[in-house]
Amino acid sequence: MKNLLLVFVTMFITQSVLSQSHSLPAVTLKDLDGKDVNTATLSNDGKPMLICFWATWCSPCKKELNTYADYYEEWQKETGVKIYAVTIDDQRTVNSVKPYVNSVSWEYEILSDVNKTFSQAMGVNSPPHTFLLNGKGEIVWQHVGYTPGDEEEVHEQLLKLAH
């Protein structure tokens, strides 16, 4: 067993040297109308993207996305950013997603990861977890948790990418 572990670890370390950047794994999610969306195809015409994992039962997640909503228009004008809000609500709460999102008027692209396939492939431990992708679709920055003021850092990172 130990040898096997060694093999795996060596393999991964060797391989990770090769990996210059991270992009998105291919997982099929649903949009709010129930249409399939392949995560590997998420793009924003060469402009940055934010992928935010959230759930209706996660207070800091809702705080984070409600705060971003206040700045979204401004951020879009400055950097052309597009936000994908990926909900990990499971079957118990997933039906609340659409009415909730509309009631708070989020303008994000909402995707549903009902069995957490995408969040696990992205290495998300628990929401909120935010990924910033550059125009090539490579993950360049990420942040876990949300405390008021984190939006300042997101903004700084976005500006860094845009200029």
Place this chain on the structure above:
Amino acid sequence: MRIQSARLVIAGLMLFSSLYTHSQEQQSQAEAKGQLHGNVQVLFQNYNPDETIGAQVPDAKAAMNSFGNFTYTYGHITAGVRFESYQSAILGFPNRFKGSGIGSRYIRYNMDNLDITVGNFYEQFGNGLCFRSYWEPNLGIDNAMDGVRIIFKPTKGVSIKGVYGQQRYDFDSRIINGDGIVRGVDGEFSMNEFIKPWEEKPLKVTLGGSFVSKYQAGETFERDTTVFAMPQNVVASAGRLGVTYKNFQLTGEYVYKFADPNADNGFIFKKGEGIFLNATYSTKGFGINAGAKYVDNMAYRSDRDALLFDVPINYLPAITRQHTYNLAATLYPYATVLNGEVGISGELFYTFKKESLLGGKYGTYVSLNVAAVNGLDTSHVGGRSELIDGYRVNSYGFGNTKYVRDVNLEIRKKISKEWSFNLVHYYFEFNTRVIPVTQTYKGIVYTHIDVLDVQYKFKPKHSVRMELQSLVTEQDKGNWATGLVEYSFSPHWSIAVMDQYNYGNDNERLKVHYLYGNIGYSKGASRIMIGYGKRRAGIFCIGGVCRAVPASNGIEINITSSF
């Protein structure tokens, strides 16, 4: 078994390396970049004796759970492995989890319309009523399949999934699978994607169907001198429909299960049935959601003798809302009664517009949620039939036994750039005979819970949050109060102190303060949290699944990181 899994990993590695070399030659420069993703979690807890709160102290006086996931993608191939370690398991997790080793391993080939996974995988058919395998590390739940999954999309709008394998049951330095074999197929058809001219139509229709069968070697069961032979193969099948028309959305699923005598239902041969219906309407600033649910004898596991969290094949979500504030979430949380229940729920979300009378400068968000669940409307069948069929269901309506009532109202308001608050009121009627969340009271607990959560952001990156919670009840352990103060310095630091006080307990000795403090540091995708103090016993739920965690007193360290 151990040799077998080692062989599987070696075979997988060989396959992976051969495909790696092959694809290296085949693929373009862009595709040839390897991607490594992963995450790590370490949870450590030490346990001090504390008689006042009934803290449990394991012999080792400390426990640690940890895991590391590594997923490597190269072109169309993905290989994943998870190391797990329980030294020994944190209290509240299954205490049979022990040792260190590989808890999951798989290889996946994914290209255009074909997706094949060999090894461990997670999957859900439709709403999960007849099949869902998933991993919830914070509850120690993992019913991963170990076998083969194929997803085939022959044309746009059509998706066919097939699964075949055993389910993970336990971990003892390696994966231990359950006895039974699960195989299933699911088809989903999206009319609007299939019929091109319909693509942009406002009416969108999706149809789906699942067929799942489990096999477990037969055995006999004796009751009242009669010997019953257990069915070796048990089928569950479901059909579902999803309709969206402009702002309306309707989803429904019906599941039927053939005779499945098992430990949950007391080894009766009755058929199982489940119905889930949901309708939503939403527009800018407003949303409503109505649900109805019927479950009769739908515990479905790949081992007929298993109970609780072990080897479930399907998933039956609770119809009540999943609450977040501590007193509402962890004292009387509702979980589906698998043997049977009928429930309805309604939910309303509304945002009063900015600059309106009730909206003020920033708008005001209000949400109202109600849910009611009762037992089934049943009658006794009597005589020998009762041994076989158990009971008779008279209608799809509510039976006489109240299981839960849950009404909650939330108001969220930003007053100024600095100040915002959240006000929540909950009212529960909770049957602790049916859902045994407490040992100290059997019957209906009537309780009102109030929460005030205030946030003061005094500098762009500095804020203080304060929570005041009150739970009032004449039953069980009586009244509780909770106070929390949290200071955050974005983006790295947070520090919090919480006190819970069971001031309404009839037993003077149990009127205890549970004082707990923690400090957290986040950087990028990593977070470390160190806490110290007394934690009360509670029920922790994710989705519809809950686990009891005993009271404890000590240090807790939680480290998470991903890359």
